[in-house]
Amino acid sequence: MSDAPPQQPEAIEQKEEEQTIAEPEELPEEGTIKFGDTIIIFENIDRISVHQLVQFGRYDGKFGTFYNMDFVGKHYGEPVYDNRKTNHVFPLKFCSKLWTLALDKRTQVLYLPDIATIINGLNVQAGDVIVEAGTGSGSLSHAFSEALGPTGHLYTFEFHEERAKAAKAEFDAHGLTNVTSTHRDVANGFAADGVEGQYADGLFLDVPQPWIALQHIIDTVKPGHMFVSFSPCIEQVQRTVTEAAQLGYTDIVTETVSTIVYDRRSRVLLDAIEQTITQLETGGKTVEKRLSKKIDDDEAQRMAAEATERRKRSVEVMRKVRETLPHGDTVHTMPMHEQATHTGYLSFMQTPIAAEPVKVELVVFERGGKRKNRGRGRGRG
Numbered sequence: 611m612s613d614a615p616p617q618q619p620e621a622i623e624q625k626e627e628e629q630t631i632a633e634p635e636e637l638p639e640e641g642t643i644k645f646g647d648t649i650i651i652f653e654n655i656d657r658i659s660v661h662q663l664v665q666f667g668r669y670d671g672k673f674g675t676f677y678n679m680d681f682v683g684k685h686y687g688e689p690v691y692d693n694r695k696t697n698h699v700f701p702l703k704f705c706s707k708l709w710t711l712a713l714d715k716r717t718q719v720l721y722l723p724d725i726a727t728i729i730n731g732l733n734v735q736a737g738d739v740i741v742e743a744g745t746g747s748g749s750l751s752h753a754f755s756e757a758l759g760p761t762g763h764l765y766t767f768e769f770h771e772e773r774a775k776a777a778k779a780e781f782d783a784h785g786l787t788n789v790t791s792t793h794r795d796v797a798n799g800f801a802a803d804g805v806e807g808q809y810a811d812g813l814f815l816d817v818p819q820p821w822i823a824l825q826h827i828i829d830t831v832k833p834g835h836m837f838v839s840f841s842p843c844i845e846q847v848q849r850t851v852t853e854a855a856q857l858g859y860t861d862i863v864t865e866t867v868s869t870i871v872y873d874r875r876s877r878v879l880l881d882a883i884e885q886t887i888t889q890l891e892t893g894g895k896t897v898e899k900r901l902s903k904k905i906d907d908d909e910a911q912r913m914a915a916e917a918t919e920r921r922k923r924s925v926e927v928m929r930k931v932r933e934t935l936p937h938g939d940t941v942h943t944m945p946m947h948e949q950a951t952h953t954g955y956l957s958f959m960q961t962p963i964a965a966e967p968v969k970v971e972l973v974v975f976e977r978g979g980k981r982k983n984r985g986r987g988r989g990r991g
C-alpha cells in the first residue's frame with residue numbers, strides 16, 4: 611500500500627452527505643459487518659486499531675479515509691478500499707486477542723503468552739467467577755471475559771479513578787456484560803456490588819504491592835482455589851510468596867514466560883556459500899597485501915603469511931561444504947532478532963484449606979526438572 615495524500619475537506623463533506631441521504635438498498639447479509647459493530651481494522655502489523663461503526667462516521671488511517679458505510683455488508687477479512695479506491699484495510703472480528711494488540715495503553719499491559727499462562731494457571735472455566743486487580747488497560751480483563759463466557763463473571767478492581775472509568779466505558783462499548791468494574795483500592799478488600807464472602811473461583815493480581823491483599827484474598831477466594839500474582843521484579847515476588855506461605859497458602863510456584871518466535875526463511879544456500887568464497891578470496895587478499903608491503907617488518911610479514919594460510923584453509927573448507935549442499939532453495943528457521951522476553955514473574959499458589967497455617971517446606975526445582983502439580987481443580991465441587 612502507498613501513503614495516500616491527505617483528503618480534500620470538500621471531498622469528505624460530499625461523501626458524508628451521500629452517506630446521510632443514501633437509503634440502505636437491502637439489509638446486510640447475515641454474518642457480515644453492520645452499523646453498530648465494533649471492529650478491528652488491520653492496516654499493517656504495526657497499525658491495528660479498534661473502530662466503532664457509527665452511521666455517517668469514518669476511519670482516518672495512515673493509508674487514507676475509509677467511510678463506515680463501505681465496511682457495512684462486507685465479510686470479516688475482506689478488503690475495504692478508501693474513498694480514492696487506491697488503498698485497502700482489512701476489517702477483523704473483535705476478540706480479546708486482537709484487542710490486546712490494538713488497545714490504547716493507559717498502563718503497562720499483559721500480552722498473550724502471559725495471559726494464556728494466567729488463564730491456564732487459574733484453571734478458568736466457562737461459568738466461573740474470577741476476580742482481578744488492577745484493571746489497568748483492560749487487556750487481561752477482555753481475555754477473562756471471553757474465557758468465562760456468558761454464564762461466568764469477572765469482578766475487576768482499579769484504584770485509579772480515570773482508568774476505572776475508561777475501562778468501564780470500554781467494557782460497555784464492547785458488550786462485555788459479564789464484567790463488573792469497581793473503583794477501589796484492593797487493600798480494602800474485594801467485596802463488590804451484590805457479592806461478598808468467598809465468592810471467587812480464582813483471583814489474579816497485577817499490582818505493585820500484592821502482599822497488601824493476601825488476607826483479603828483468603829476471605830474472597832474459595833479454599834484450595836488458585837491465586838496468581840504478576841510482578842515485574844523478584845523483590846516483589848520474594849515478599850509476596852514469603853508472606854503468602856506464612857498465611858498458609860500452599861503449592862507456591864513462580865514462573866516466567868519467555869517466548870521465542872522463529873522466523874521462516876527460504877534462501878539459496880549455495881549462493882550464500884559462493885558469496886563467502888568470493889569475499890574470502892578477494893577481501894582477505896587486501897589485508898595481506900597491506901601487511902606484506904612492510905618488507906622491513908618481520909612481524910608484519912609473519913602475520914601476512916599466517917593470514918594467507920588461514921584464508922586458503924577457509925576457502926578449502928567452504929568448497930567442501932559447497933559440494934555437500936543441495937541445489938535450489940533451502941527452507942530454514944531462526945529466532946527473530948528483536949524479541950521481548952522477560953515481562954514479569956507469575957506466582958501461582960492455592961488459597962489455604964487448613965484452618966491453621968501449615969508448616970512450610972521450600973522446594974527448589976532444578977532447571978528442566980519435574981514441575982510440581984499446582985493442584986488444579988482442588989477444592990472444586
Ligand SMILES: C[S@@+](CC[C@H](N)C(=O)[O-])C[C@H]1O[C@@H](n2cnc3c(N)ncnc32)[C@H](O)[C@@H]1O
Pocket residue numbers: 717718719720743744745746747748749750751767768769770773794795796797816817818819
Ligand atoms: C500494570 S497495570 C495492570 C494492567 C492490566 N493487567 C492489563 O493487562 O491491562 C496495574 C494497575 O493496577 C492499579 N493498581 C495498583 N495498585 C492498586 C490497588 N491497591 N488497588 C487497585 N488497583 C491498583 C494501577 O492503577 C494500574 O492501573
